[in-house]
Amino acid sequence: MVEISSDVIRGYNDTMILSILIKVPSYGYEISKQIKKISMGKYIIKETTLYSAFTRMEKNGYIESFVADPDPEGNGKKRTYYRVTESGTEYYRNKCEEWELTKDVIERFIEEKR
Amino acid sequence: MVEISSDVIRGYNDTMILSILIKVPSYGYEISKQIKKISMGKYIIKETTLYSAFTRMEKNGYIESFVADPDPEGNGKKRTYYRVTESGTEYYRNKCEEWELTKDVIERFIEEKR
């Protein structure tokens, strides 16, 4: 079975994370499970990769963190949630456009084999 | 205009180079021009990136180098040409399969925005 190497998906970690956060603020563990689910198990992001993406994107102003309880009653251990900023939304949109372009370009090379 | 960042195409430099070499052995300068042409100027590979890809892929047994004259009459400065090995062909085929998968996976994330 073909699997996706991190080398290949490398440029899209931020995009994947943002695509999830843009719908609803979330936190590390949940996002890693989401990525696995959405990719149908073909891509499993490493914890360290994920958390360092958070740090980087927060530093760049694309996301903001806030600590919150897991449920409204305040039960359980607090988690660090992230939400996408305006700038992050913009960044995400650019990444989506860039993806369309990249896809076309790579297809041009690969199709050459025919 | 949207341009392709090296960060995003990073995982595909080897694949692009191999897609060219698989058709006909070539050399650095020519390949860099080919990449620019095939990508319609959207992606210009850096010299250092290209040559270090050669070194790496030769070390991994995906390509082989040979020095040859630019034309049959032996005029001009000799160049270092590269050809794809059996192992490189296999590697390329895997990368193509991986591309199909990666494409589907990324689309799943991006399409979520709709």
Next chain:
DNA sequence: TGTCGTAGTACGAGAGTCATAGTACGAGTG
């Protein structure tokens, strides 16, 4: 002679990912 295009090599910095390891809490089981 000088510049342009060709065809590279050398080197060190930087970014992102990874392996590894460790912390800490709550829930459930025996």
Next chain:
DNA sequence: CACTCGTACTATGACTCTCGTACTACGACA
């Protein structure tokens, strides 16, 4: 009540690929 499992992270240093910068060297042409 101890233990394990799942959850939810943090720390550190290594590694790889790409990049900026700089340098070499040849041939053609003005």
